[in-house]
Structures are given as structure tokens and as C-alpha cells.
Amino acid sequence: MSPPDLQPLSLLMPGAASPTGAWTRFPYADAPKIDVDQLRHRWVRLHAGQGLQPPAPGPLAEGWARYHSGDFEAAANIGLAHGTEGMALANQATAIYANYLEPREAARLALFREVAERAHAQVVAEPDNCQALYWQAYAIGRYAQGISVARALAKGLGSKVKLALERIIALQPHHADAHIALATFHAEVIDKVGALVGRMTYGARAETAMTLFERGLALNPDSASGLMEYARAVLALHGEGCMAEATALYEKAAALTPADARERLDVELARAGLAD
Template sequence: MNTKHWAPFPHDSTPFNYDGQDLLDAWPELHRGDQEPLPDDERIVEAWRLYHAGDFAGAVDLATEIGIAAHAVANKASGIYADYLEEDEDIKQAIYETGIAHAEQAISTYPDDANAHYFRAFLLGRYSQCISITKALSQGVGGKIRESLETALKLAPEHAEAHTALGVYHAEIIDKIGKMIGGMTYGASTDEAMKHFERALELTPNAPIANLEYGNGLYLLFGDKRLDDSNAAYEKAASIEPIDAMQKLDVEYAKASV
């Protein structure tokens, strides 16, 4: 993946520079959402250090040198970069496509790694938003996303980001094609969406992304009927003190939206 022209992190990264033991001490909280275990390989730890500080290109470059063992940090760094900082739609889509292939390789190599499955779903979801949810569903992407998320949750039941993503899966299908067809064709359900959003918030109440996507989900599922609740979720996200670069991007997005 060519990261030469990637945009830099647009905020002060000083608060997110976890040097030495600081990263190890902060690891459980930093990875509460994705349940990524602390790696044995010091170079993978260093790639995560770069990721948390907002050096997404550096994290991807180091992870690429390491190889498939660093798939999780490579896919999270590239996915977050594309989602928030890449303005060229073609480049953004290419990043997602590369990440999907990388995640599928990781699944073949590490079938019991929850994040191999989760990041496949995450990147497929972002790819779907690039090409339109309806078009992605016609290509069979929806089933792949659900399969990967359900597998991730079997392997890591407290994977809050997977719960959030599964809530989004149900909500976006219902929003795009309706409850009846969405339920019959894809198993989409309002109750299931809410169950997963609420579980993510139970597991990570102070994760900006869990609150943001809950707000999005409420609007997709209920429209103006739950607009106040949707806005409140965005306000909660905007009020959180971020602990790494991804959270900073989430918080700033929420602040710009309230």
C-alpha cells in the first residue's frame, strides 16, 4: 500500500504518544473496544504505538514490513485513515479493497483471530458506503459482513466495535430497503440492531465511536421520532476526552455535527 502521499494527522498528537511502558499500561483501555491482545512481537507493539499517535502511514508501513502477523494494526490504521483523512474517493476505495484482501489472507492464516474477521467486516462496510449500500447488497457484500461480524463475536464476545458494526449492519439495511424486505432477505431487525448498539455502550460507554454510531443508528431506524436521543448520543461523543488519535478524530467529527 503506497502511503507516501497520505495526509498527516491534523491535530496535536502529543497527548497520544505512549512511550515505553506507558503503552503497555494503557493497553487494556486503548483496546477495550477491539479486544486486540498485547502482541509478543515488539515491532507490532511499535506499529500500534504509531497508530495510537496518529501516524497512520508509519503504522501501515511498519506493519507491511512485518507481514501478515501485523494484519490488525495495518487494517485498522489504513481503515481509519481512509475513513477520516483521505479526500480522494478513488484512493479511499482502493485502500478499502486492499484491506479486505489483507483481512481475507489473515483469516486464512489465523482463523481464530477475532480481528481478522472483524476488520474484513469493517472494511467491507466502508467499501459498501463508497459504492452505495444498495449496490453492495446486490453484490452479496451484506452476507459477508454479517458472517464476519458474527464470527468475530463468537471468538470475542466482548468485542464492542463488532457489536457496534453489527448494529450498523441491521440499521443500514432497514434504512435502505425497509424492515420487511430487509428482514426476509438479510435477517435485518430493529431489535437486533438496538441490542448490539446497547451492548457496545455497556462495554465501552466512553468510546466516542460507540456513541456516534448509536446516534446514527437511532436516526436510521426511527428518524425524527428519536432525533433528540440521536442528538444526545452525538453530544455525549463530543464531550468525551479522547485517549488516542482515532478517538480524537471521532470526537472532532461529533463536535462538528452537533
């Protein structure tokens, strides 16, 4: 499989400069607090979705400990201070903060654009860097949801997401998060443009979405975000008749014990979804 399209993103993802001011603080005092020593022992569980190698002892490891404890702003700054070596941390902390905690829509889109452009530059230099490919796809996907999936597809952003995620799976077949993200892509495209147009124009298929979800959750069964994405896809693709199945997936997500701050945010979303 060839590397993803490396066309510049600036024209496809217009937006304002990154927002100024402090980031919103993590709101849950009961989330796990992880220090550097705990990080070393828990790394495999914390990164079950991506298979990322742990950092060497030092400031970058401290940055990852801060990320997993919910101090996303400090983690992002530490990552940026470490250049290429810290880019995965910087992009993950920024993208997760923007997705879950940034209250201003324009600021959220600007942060996703920032992550996408940083990751894109890294992909240009390192076409097989799965972390760069993943966070580029994640940021573009969330940006697309912010401006509307249909509009993003028309801009060609959908193809960038699909190609990047397919590339990751080809390079790293056990990357659970890439399977779940690609499954979500297939489901969202079909939901927005229909099965026929989705298949003919974007190669989106409902059966492919289900297979990818099952594979991703087999690789990382404790992914609350994956369980919720699966639930939403089941409803989008198969309708209200599958409400019981979707509810069961939300209940499973809500019952998980979070391993870090991001998972605590996911569990809270699952609980809120059940309450609606």
C-alpha cells in the same frame, strides 16, 4: 456457527490499485502522544473495543505507539514489515486512515479494498482470527458505503459483513466493536431497503440493532464512534421524533476525553455533527 463465506473478493470489490504518494498528515496537534512505555500501561483502555493482546516489546510495539499517536502511514508500514504478526496493525492503521483522513474517494475505496483482501487472505488461513474477521468486515462495510449500501447488498457484500461479525461475537462475546458494527449493519440495511425486505432477505431487524448497540456500549461506554453510530441508527430506524435522543448521544461523544488519535478524530466528528 460456521466460518464466514471465504469466496474471493476481487470480483465483488473491483477497484484501482492502491494509491501512491504520502498519506495526509494527522491534523490535530492536541491529540494524545503515546510512546511505547505509555502504550503498555494504557493498552487495555486503548483496545477496549477489541480485546487485542498487547505486542511484545520491540518494533511492533513502536508501530502501535505510532498508530495511537496518529502516524498512520508509518504504523501501517511497520505492520506490513512484520508479516502475519503485524497484520492487525497494518489493517487497522490503513482502514482508520482511509476512513477519516484520505481526501480522494477513489484512493479511499482502493485502501479499503486492500485491507479487505489482506484480511480475507488471513481469514482463509486462520478462520477464527477475530482481528482478521473484524478488519475484513470493517473494510467491506466502508467500501459498501462508498459505492452505496444498496449496490453493495446486491453484490453480496452485506452477507460477508454480517457473517464475519456474527462469527466474531460467537468467538469473542466481549468484542464491543463487533457488536456495534453488526448493529450498524442491521440499521443500515433497514434504512436502505426497508424493514420487510431487510428482515426477509438479510435477516436485519431494528430490535436486534438496538440490542447490539446497547451491548456494545455497555462493553465500551467510552466509544465515541459507537455513540455516533447509535445516534444515526436511532434516527434512521425511528425518525426525527427521536432527534433529542440522537443529539444527547452526539453530545456525550463530543464530551469524551480522547485516549488516542483515532478517538480525537471521532470527538471532532461529534462536535461537527452537533454544529450542523
